[in-house]
Amino acid sequence: AQKVTQAQTEISVVEKEDVTLDCVYETRDTTYYLFWYKQPPSGELVFLIRRNSFDEQNEISGRYSWNFQKSTSSFNFTITASQVVDSAVYFCAPLDTDKLIFGTGTRLQVFP
Amino acid sequence: DVKVTQSSRYLVKRTGEKVFLECVQDMDHENMFWYRQDPGLGLRLIYFSYDVKMKEKGDIPEGYSVSREKKERFSLILESASTNQTSMYLCASGGQGPVEQYFGPGTRLTVT
Numbered sequence: 001a002q003k004v005t006q007a008q009t010e011i012s013v014v015e016k017e018d019v020t021l022d023c024v025y026e027t028r029d030t031t032y033y034l035f036w037y038k039q040p041p042s043g044e045l046v047f048l049i050r051r052n053s054f055d056e057q058n059e060i061s062g063r064y065s066w067n068f069q070k071s072t073s074s075f076n077f078t079i080t081a082s083q084v085v086d087s088a089v090y091f092c093a094p095l096d097t098d099k100l101i102f103g104t105g106t107r108l109q110v111f112p
Numbered sequence: 113d114v115k116v117t118q119s120s121r122y123l124v125k126r127t128g129e130k131v132f133l134e135c136v137q138d139m140d141h142e143n144m145f146w147y148r149q150d151p152g153l154g155l156r157l158i159y160f161s162y163d164v165k166m167k168e169k170g171d172i173p174e175g176y177s178v179s180r181e182k183k184e185r186f187s188l189i190l191e192s193a194s195t196n197q198t199s200m201y202l203c204a205s206g207g208q209g210p211v212e213q214y215f216g217p218g219t220r221l222t223v224t
Contacts, residue, residue: 033210045202045215052210091154095210098143098162099170102155 002094006103023092033095040088116216131190135203144186149200
């Protein structure tokens with residue numbers, strides 16, 4: 001079964017700072033998938049990225065980037081030049097069959 | 113545009129009442145899920161369904177049941193609501209295989 005740890009419960013930064021959200025996962029599978037979701041104050045979870053275990057290339061999408069390291073079982077998420085609109089709870093979630101296994105999330109607060 | 117809707121954003125019920133939470137998706141997805149979200153616990157899977165009339169227990173099914181009579185609709189039922197079922201309930205749908213899930217806006221249920 002999959003398991004995920006997001007050790008940072010809450011992070012506060014000032015706008016324009018870079019911030020990295022950590023995600024450590026456990027799996028016995030050789031093929032697996034990892035997801036990141038954002039939950040803004042409105043409450044609805046928004047899909048950000050899916051990564052499979054075959055592809056260790058880092059991914060960049062605008063101010064967002066993801067660093068996938070199989071050797072350390074980590075899939076960290078970095079926001080560059082953070083903005084107030086980035087304030088949300090962020091979840092890392094490995095996939096177990098068709099089920100997402102959510103961690104406790106990291107609450108990010110970006111202050112102006 | 114992808115859409116998952118939930119019947120209510122906020123709901124207040126009394127202990128012992130039977131409660132129905134409805135979820136509808138318009139993406140023709142096979143899979144549908146019900147989660148509850150509590151502070152410090154992240155999202156926990158209650159039930160999921162791979163197809164019409166099929167259901168599988170998640171991690172915390174006690175006190176809940178589900179119904180999926182049509183592909184687009186997945187209902188969560190609290191047979192006899194209790195105060196410890198006060199929570200945010202999130203519905204999601206997804207296609208088959210390792211793909212993202214799409215979430216509804218959530219229902220904040222208070223049982224008094």
